[in-house]
Amino acid sequence: MSQFLDMFLIGISAASIYSLMAISMVLVWRSTRVVNFAQAGMALLSAYIGYELVSRTGNFWIALPLAMILGAAFSAFIEFFLMRTLLKNSSQGPIAAIAPIIATLGLLGVIHAVLGFIWGHGDVQLEAPLSKVGYTVGDTTLFIAPMGLFVIGFVIALLFVVTILFQKTNIGLALRASAYAPEIAQLSGVRVSGIRTLGWAIAGAAGAAAGILQTVNGTGAINPDSLEFSLLLVFGFIAAVIGGLESLPGAVLGALILGLVLAFVQIYISGTLVFIVAFLLLLALLILRPQGFLGSKVGRRA
Template sequence: MYFINLTLGGVSSGIVYAAVALALVLIWRATRIVNFAQGGMLMITTFVALGVIDATGSYWLGLLAALVSGFVLGAVVERVLVRPIENGPPMNAVIVTLGLLLFLQAVAGMVWGGSPRSFPPLLGIKGFTVGDARLLLSPSDLFVIGAVLVVMALLVLLFRVTPVGLRMRAAAFSPEVARMFGVRVGRVLTLGWALAGAVGALAGVLVAPATFVGPNQFDAVLVFGFAAAVVGGLDSPPGAVVGGLVVGLTLSYVSGYLGSEVALLGALAVLMTVLMIRPNGLFSRTSVRRV
């Protein structure tokens, strides 16, 4: 039973990392930029959702507010901060997104304070009972798992089937050629950031009941989400989910059998092993061009 609970706990935490990884994968596939400010953006939208829930008592209105604010925030960030440096060296985007992360954390601290706040889950967080044993899996965990799988499926369809997704991929890989075929690259990139902001907002709402809400509460989740995206491959939504599960299970098993103090080393070992064997990730089919 101990192993089963470790596995269930790893799946529960891993699917949370996968939710963040999906947002990172979406923005990478749409713009070829790793958004290090994703944690700050989803933190802001989660605060917005919490405010709406406190004011209305409706989880769904809070979720809607988070999605809308994430969509708008993503579009504004692309238009105001990313577009002026999109043709510059790749390091410019890294510096800008890291600076944006620090700025958003500072703004959140001034507006909402530095004390973490609890976020109400949609469903119960009490684990299921099997006989006399309590499982580390709750209705809330099942909701998060289902939501992440649906988002993964929608992203796969977006990039493989829809004209919008194909335009995003063309604009990201070869904007000059895309313009020759009539693709409005600027609008496509803005849409990519906006959709990534909305996916990140959903991830924040899903993650918040387990991590609380505060200016720096999502830092660790962002780190593990980034690791999950790299392990699975920054080009692959299914890879993001698999990578999240690999990271979550690794942390759970190492913490359970060897101690929590070496859990991070276990995750690092998995990340380094994957990068040595498949530098572009387990599910990536393209070569990485920007970091």
């Protein structure tokens, strides 16, 4: 029973981080029809910025929102200077379909190299601000610790804010409209290009939060070559695809499914199989139900 509870808690806390990553990919996909593979690099960069801010200010609670703001600014910068030029230049010819994808890949490489230049290839340590020793109930120690609880709570709060933003405000309406039908949105007076940049900025903030929370909830070690962040990208992508790559609730649902399945594999079968299971899940899903579970059915595919 306690093993099952552990599995559930591991799954939920992993899922909360995957869902941030998935949300940032979905937002970018919705606003520019690009899957941003540089998201892993951006999350890693934010983790490093978080580390620098913590060592300067000495306070994690200031560093987290600051790093999210910086992440948003960086993401908007990328959209404004790289993606706009790119979509304008390579809009025709056989390269058009793959140019943005390849550009984000290049961006991932550039970020990795720059991180290596600045912080070197050794680990730096971002200490968790809360205890990571699990709560005890009676004789058993649960898996969940104050840190993990904070991660789950913080992500739920962020999801709440994003939902309010998208459903109850004019900006949210503009974001949804320009994702759904850019030309009609433009005709109704929405400044689509600005809204796109805003979409990227929100995605950048979510990705930054994912990067920092993943670090403090894990070992705390940050390394430019870390496999952990590359896997975070893969799992975020899989979660987004489960949800249909279009829908924000879908991304959260996908992250929950993926987190629980992977936690189940890790506890009951073997930790070495986690990646293989995730990959097979992705393949099976893409073959059986490529539109995801909450995505739109008809061809709004690039």
